[in-house]
Amino acid sequence: MSHAQQLTSRIRSIEPVGEYFHIVFEAPTIAEFVEPGHFVAVAVGGVGSGMLLRRAFSIHNATAGDSIEVIVAAHGQGTQWLTAVSAGTEVDIIAPLGKPFLLPTRPVGCVLVAGGYGAAPMGLLARELRDRGCEVEVILGAATQSRLFGVLELTRDADNVTVTTDDGTSGLRGRVTDALPDALARINGQAVYACGPMPMLKAVAEVSKAHGAFSQCAVEESMACGIGVCMTCVLPVVGDDGVTRMVRSCVEGPCFRGDRVRWDDVNTVPVDAFGAPVQGGH
Amino acid sequence: MSHAQQLTSRIRSIEPVGEYFHIVFEAPTIAEFVEPGHFVAVAVGGVGSGMLLRRAFSIHNATAGDSIEVIVAAHGQGTQWLTAVSAGTEVDIIAPLGKPFLLPTRPVGCVLVAGGYGAAPMGLLARELRDRGCEVEVILGAATQSRLFGVLELTRDADNVTVTTDDGTSGLRGRVTDALPDALARINGQAVYACGPMPMLKAVAEVSKAHGAFSQCAVEESMACGIGVCMTCVLPVVGDDGVTRMVRSCVEGPCFRGDRVRWDDVNTVPVDAFGAPVQGGH
Amino acid sequence: MSVDLSTSLGSLHLKSPTATASGCAAAGRELAQFGDVATLGAVVTKSIMLKPRSGRPTPRMAETPSGMLNSIGLQGPGIDSFLDKDLSWLTSNNVTTIVSIAGNNVAEFGQLARILRDVPGIGGLEVNISCPNVESRGQVFACNPVSASEVIDTVRAEWTSTAPILAKLSPDVTDIVEIAGSVINAGADGVSMINTLLGMVIDVDAMKPMLGGRTGGLSGPAIRPVAVRAVYQVHAAFPEVPILGMGGIRTGHDALEFIAAGASAVSIGTVVFGDPGAPWRIATELGNELEQRGYSSLREVVGLAHKN
């Protein structure tokens, strides 16, 4: 486990990219420890803020000794604040956090599947995989063209990029999973890496499994602490011993084996989970 | 009573002056209604702020059709926020608020006495009084030189300026009231205008009375609403009928007749006040 | 806007769902600079007592994170002056008015009801049995089901008008549903909730409580989750009883939470201090929130969160 560092970071730049914002944080002591799939937790709101909790973002890029980068969708209050501050603003960040993607030890074909800003961690991952000799296919999906992220960058960093949009405004009309079997076939894919909304992750995990590929999914659960102390971010995951536990996605994830997450039971406590309430009281 | 307007104002500039900040708010529709002694209430904290209440500042200057200006001491969270934002930031303001200084109808000698940022409204007042043909003496005091405000400006706008500091770093060592009798004598002063901390106002009111001058004191009570609806900002004031009432300093003040405020009873409800608790229950 | 925002609190029809909260808009007049008070759902007046009252010593407020403490102590001119100066202004300006009353004892509540029952122009009565800013904690009627129902009983007995009686409840109780039940039994037509939570800030320089009254009432967005919970619980227990919901409402989205939890209308309190136009703005925003979600009226959403 890499140690997370808390630090006051200067925002070097904020630039719009489609519907998102690309933010560069100065983080000289952090960047070298970042692996693909790590996230950063950013304090928002400044002096007198009513927002106590940090916002989590996948690390999009890390330049050793210098900076880390994220891709942010302006969603609620916190991200609205963060995407509206000016360059030069200082914010408190903690990184790297979470378990990164598990990387193959041998050079195998890998398919990277992302929905919307889920593409944020994929460049770092693609480059790492190619450094290890893996052939890399990427599938990027979104509801509509303006919500696609990373097409250009990944075209450079991967062997092939397929784009899908729900409304057909870019690439194929349809879902990322429609394109997954072909991509797997093209490179004899053994591993699938996914980041995006829960229903997408579930579908990717299923398609991967059906095609005999190992999958790693980066989940996005609501997090209060991001460092493993609060137990808000749990989801039901099957352990090596076959037992389902409510595990913390901030420290035991966000990257999980797709075949181990009980996707249909997310937001519930399955009756067979470790410590689940038993009939007739606890 | 002038109508207060609520408006989203762009901050045109923020400049340090000594220990204070001079802030210019664009307020084209408001400026023409400002009279000396009016205040503005500024919302602070921006998106997601935990600070609900506005901050009140005396209006330092108003340029019709254009802007209003204030002098702010960075004190707690809200003023720290306000003095740290960059020019161009939009903030919600309400002005003009409060009862302004009561002006003499004839050209009489006037002494303006201010402590620290209490000098903020004095330029506007001095110019108005001189327009009316009054001779104007000003006494500016502070704990130390860096907390003096407005010396240069008032040297231009008044007939004479006396400076006092507690530590003697500028002007006379001592209190503003030490200089008041002489100033009154010099111009045969009939009216005294004061703005500053409560103990100073009390002293000014007493000295004025002793010298047969009418005094107007702008008080600074903690305010939740600034518009007269909450009853937080009250202090005991004697009415024309001789009855003491707990009156709202935001709408019936902040400028009060110095001889009507019961200075020693501020922060209490005098037993003879209208509606005061009576022995043995209400 | 195509959404019907009209609503009612028992027999009182409201053209808009946002009212001012008692003590946060005086008697409406000062707000007239910021909007047409007659277009509000209602003005709920500052709680009025029989006699003039000077309130508690200052400081009377402290800003707290996303909230504030106040210890006003029900300063007011007494019922006679209120009728003469305040209610007459409201009536002559066609403002829907809910008069809030507070007594030092049960009998005073009855006297106030007797005085007010024949006064024209009163849309409803809010009975403030929950003000924490009184000299002794023992005076908070709403903290005890028996004394709460005594007050409402007495008011009900005097109140001959058809305008609804709303009992204003305190969140500072172990079981707010029990208190609600007791005032409903005693004849309240509806409940208003919540009043402030008892709180304190210490001035660590003077080393004593900051407020002149030592303790004060905590209000504002900080307490909103407590208020929503209270509304939800009471609506679950008494689905037919109209609720005037309040506690930290800042936006139309917040107001919608209260409506979905079971409030028929909402009062805007502390937020008015920072944004005097809030009662109007929030009504507009609430309309937009409903429209975006495909609702055509506010009424269909009252209590909807209980159905899912």
Place this chain on the structure above:
Amino acid sequence: MSVDLSTSLGSLHLKSPTATASGCAAAGRELAQFGDVATLGAVVTKSIMLKPRSGRPTPRMAETPSGMLNSIGLQGPGIDSFLDKDLSWLTSNNVTTIVSIAGNNVAEFGQLARILRDVPGIGGLEVNISCPNVESRGQVFACNPVSASEVIDTVRAEWTSTAPILAKLSPDVTDIVEIAGSVINAGADGVSMINTLLGMVIDVDAMKPMLGGRTGGLSGPAIRPVAVRAVYQVHAAFPEVPILGMGGIRTGHDALEFIAAGASAVSIGTVVFGDPGAPWRIATELGNELEQRGYSSLREVVGLAHKN
């Protein structure tokens, strides 16, 4: 720094006045990345139950203005695993540890006390009788003086260690002084307060409560004035009884409010989520606040706001 920040909770000496709050630092290990856990006043562990417990369904949290709601539901590994993995880590790292326990019924509290009494390395026991995140409201022992004292009675009877028993109280009661009195009578050496306030957020898109557990516990700076008031009231009534104060402490200045109100030490909860270094930072800040005001020790300030 020249200020003596050491303090005590009954027989437990604390080298620093800031502890972690139960449920907000797990069992301390994750915080070790941000500071030396052994230098904290204490780690108060997440409330542990007899059996493993999976907690409530997600979502388990909602951010609220200056606060948050949680409905974790006491997820934990059960006492055996706790002793094996968590307490052993704490002990071997020389961490002052206050173990928080929670039971489904009175007997379970007793069993937990019996298991823990002979385990070395336990500095104190915090008895969580106030968690709102349980299936039925009836289970909140701290809302009733009788059931509260039953729990403490039972724990006291089992507890042979000299380490203090702290009863953790809920603010969701009409009279917290009464509850404090009942647990003190039953043998608590001190009280911890406050636990969270019962609250709710509605998801107005799904039109149902946001949290999986419907209601949750409100914590953070939003509730600080309620917590300070509770500490002040209980210290006024029982000046000799040590109080571990908590509720929205974010800075040393906030901590000083609690100390002045009567707490001998403080726990840092929700603020740790946004600032994991907070328990250390706040101790330093508190030292500075005391120094600036000319105090030479924390002890001389405990309860000082009652003297003025």
